[in-house]
Amino acid sequence: MPVTSKEQPRTAGVGRPVSRAAARSRRRSLDSSRRRRREGTPWFSYVVLTISVLLALIPLYWMFVVGSNDTSAVSRFPPVFLPGGNFLHNLGVVDSIVPFGRSLINSAIVSGAVALLQMFFCSLAGFAFAKLRFRGRRLLFLLVIATMALPSQLGLVPMYLIMSKLSWIDTYWALVVPGAVSAFGVFWMRQVVIGTIPDELIDAAKSDGCSTFRIYRSIVVPNIRGSAAVFGLFVAMTTWNDFLWPLVVLNTPDMFTSQVAIQQLRTQYTIDYSTVMTASVLATLPLLLLFVAAGKQLVAGIMEGAVKG
Amino acid sequence: MTTSLTWRAPATRGRNGRVSSVWERFTPYIYIAPFFLLFLAFGLGPLLFTGWVSLHDWQLLGDTHRYVGLQNYGEMFNDPRFWKALRNTLAIFILSTVPCMGLALGLASMLNNRTLRAKTFWRMALLVPNVTPLVTVTLVFTSIFGRDYGPVTWILRSLHLPVIDWGASAMTTQIVIAIMVIWRWTGYNTLIYLAAMQAVPSAMYDCAEIDGAGRWTTFTQVTLPMIRPTILFTVVTSTVGGLQIFTEPLLFTSPTGGNNGQGLTVTLLLYGQAFNSFKFGYASAIAIALLFIILVLSLVNFAVARLIRSS
Numbered sequence: 001m002p003v004t005s006k007e008q009p010r011t012a013g014v015g016r017p018v019s020r021a022a023a024r025s026r027r028r029s030l031d032s033s034r035r036r037r038r039e040g041t042p043w044f045s046y047v048v049l050t051i052s053v054l055l056a057l058i059p060l061y062w063m064f065v066v067g068s069n070d071t072s073a074v075s076r077f078p079p080v081f082l083p084g085g086n087f088l089h090n091l092g093v094v095d096s097i098v099p100f101g102r103s104l105i106n107s108a109i110v111s112g113a114v115a116l117l118q119m120f121f122c123s124l125a126g127f128a129f130a131k132l133r134f135r136g137r138r139l140l141f142l143l144v145i146a147t148m149a150l151p152s153q154l155g156l157v158p159m160y161l162i163m164s165k166l167s168w169i170d171t172y173w174a175l176v177v178p179g180a181v182s183a184f185g186v187f188w189m190r191q192v193v194i195g196t197i198p199d200e201l202i203d204a205a206k207s208d209g210c211s212t213f214r215i216y217r218s219i220v221v222p223n224i225r226g227s228a229a230v231f232g233l234f235v236a237m238t239t240w241n242d243f244l245w246p247l248v249v250l251n252t253p254d255m256f257t258s259q260v261a262i263q264q265l266r267t268q269y270t271i272d273y274s275t276v277m278t279a280s281v282l283a284t285l286p287l288l289l290l291f292v293a294a295g296k297q298l299v300a301g302i303m304e305g306a307v308k309g
Numbered sequence: 310m311t312t313s314l315t316w317r318a319p320a321t322r323g324r325n326g327r328v329s330s331v332w333e334r335f336t337p338y339i340y341i342a343p344f345f346l347l348f349l350a351f352g353l354g355p356l357l358f359t360g361w362v363s364l365h366d367w368q369l370l371g372d373t374h375r376y377v378g379l380q381n382y383g384e385m386f387n388d389p390r391f392w393k394a395l396r397n398t399l400a401i402f403i404l405s406t407v408p409c410m411g412l413a414l415g416l417a418s419m420l421n422n423r424t425l426r427a428k429t430f431w432r433m434a435l436l437v438p439n440v441t442p443l444v445t446v447t448l449v450f451t452s453i454f455g456r457d458y459g460p461v462t463w464i465l466r467s468l469h470l471p472v473i474d475w476g477a478s479a480m481t482t483q484i485v486i487a488i489m490v491i492w493r494w495t496g497y498n499t500l501i502y503l504a505a506m507q508a509v510p511s512a513m514y515d516c517a518e519i520d521g522a523g524r525w526t527t528f529t530q531v532t533l534p535m536i537r538p539t540i541l542f543t544v545v546t547s548t549v550g551g552l553q554i555f556t557e558p559l560l561f562t563s564p565t566g567g568n569n570g571q572g573l574t575v576t577l578l579l580y581g582q583a584f585n586s587f588k589f590g591y592a593s594a595i596a597i598a599l600l601f602i603i604l605v606l607s608l609v610n611f612a613v614a615r616l617i618r619s620s
Contacts, residue, residue, distance in 0.1 A: 041424045152351070155351075156592075178350075248580075302436075
């Protein structure tokens with residue numbers, strides 16, 4: 001660290017010995033309730049945060065407004081700013097263009113499968129990296145981290161060729177198998193295992209003669225269940241939102257995921273916003289509901305995973 | 310605990326009842342194997358194969374792939390679309406990353422306050438954009454920034470300001486796309502920074518306070534240096550993700566990036582060459598070029614970080 005906090009104050013304190021002494025004595029008196037001065041929350045924090053939250057939520061509100069009105073209502077001046085009653089009618093239009101209900105089911109199947117596979121494979125690998133001793137452990141783990149800096153999306157063309165060779169074009173396999181485990185997930189689950197399971201527990205189980213898989217099944221899994229579920233939720237959401245890869249490998253409307261289906265509603269030069277937004281509402285609502293239910297844990301999970309990032 | 314454990318034959322017991330066998334020493338590799346196998350098959354393998362394809366005249370139809378050396382790269386360097394795409398991509402990257410990081414740092418330092426009320430509410434609300442599908446984000450912002458209708462045009466007209474055709478010029482297109490990226494990622498980065506800030510030992514803040522450092526001084530002299538590794542991490546991930554930007558320009562303009570390529574990005578060009586023109590060889594050359602640019606920029610990030618640390 002270039003400028004430590006100790007250097008900085010020295011210059012600040014030179015001209016003000018009194019305030020320094022005062023600060024010292026204040027420190028003593030504040031030992032029980034530390035950092036009182038900074039602990040007040042300035043009013044502008046609340047103002048800025050409120051504005052930020054409004055900016056974060058208004059576009060979603062706008063999606064509901066447009067999705068529940070007809071197109072002419074949106075192009076009126078001033079535009080409508082309240083939800084209307086046209087949602088079901090728009091839904092009929094959507095379904096006449098693409099099988100949208102089917103696409104939601106496809107999205108759910110793919111997201112669910114990827115999430116479950118990742119929960120299993122990432123926790124298993126995370127457990128190995130966290131608690132098992134084996135040759136090359138450090139190096140292999142660094143390798144896992146390094147792969148995160150690789151933009152694998154750029155291997156799009158060969159990926160397509162591989163999928164054709166496997167006859168996986170237009171199937172769930174193409175979406176599920178490549179996503180079954182991730183470096184990010186291995187890292188996340190390793191953090192979780194380190195944070196929740198003491199080494200003593202593992203050692204005790206080992207001296208009792210437990211196999212490592214038995215340790216995973218009987219000690220690790222029950223203890224990380226909650227965190228793994230949060231991770232699974234995170235994976236399901238990101239998979240649900242995937243766009244480029246499904247767009248490349250899916251051809252028939254019956255196989256489309258919701259994101260690809262929405263894109264089909266948009267022709268090249270015109271967009272009927274009310275239909276597109278109706279579909280967007282349907283494809284976004286499940287995520288928002290999940291988020292309301294488990295967002296608190298998701299926030300905690302993301303922050304825990306980040307500490308050593 | 311004496312039952313069990315013979316769930317697979319090789320696990321035999323030695324002295325002390327331990328499972329001591331070749332098998333048990335081998336199992337950790339089996340547990341981490343799925344990651345490495347899938348990474349080889351669907352990560353590294355395709356990337357390497359991309360390099361191979363880029364040296365060929367590789368069409369979708371037809372089984373013969375003529376070796377053409379660096380011809381695809383030559384075509385790329387002479388293709389004005391490639392340079393335009395690269396310019397747009399870098400412009401969007403800078404227009405989005407810099408404000409996003411700045412906003413996230415500011416918001417995180419506001420959230421990093423023990424007396425703040427409704428902590429969970431703020432954190433959750435700020436993360437909502439990040440769970441919103443990219444396709445939805447793009448379409449919502451496309452309608453917000455509509456040329457003839459929509460809220461932004463309405464506000465501009467109400468204020469008697471000239472109406473802007475956002476999708477018409479490269480600069481306004483870049484701005485709108487950058488806004489989409491900022492909207493979706495600021496909250497996520499805020500939480501990452503907040504987590505890092507909370508890991509700063511409070512003794513450091515106490516020292517700063519005792520010595521009379523104000524909020525701003527504390528932020529620049531204590532907080533920022535302490536969370537530098539996290540900032541570097543987010544810059545690298547934003548570089549890798551941001552330079553591959555695809556969905557926003559595709560849906561805001563068109564698969565060709567608009568009439569004048571005002572929204573054309575490198576990945577969009579790659580996608581179009583591969584799956585609309587079926588020129589796999591050329592598309593692969595573009596992919597390799599972008600890969601190279603991303604790696605160089607990531608290394609530059611590390612170098613700059615090291616330079617700052619040593620100065």
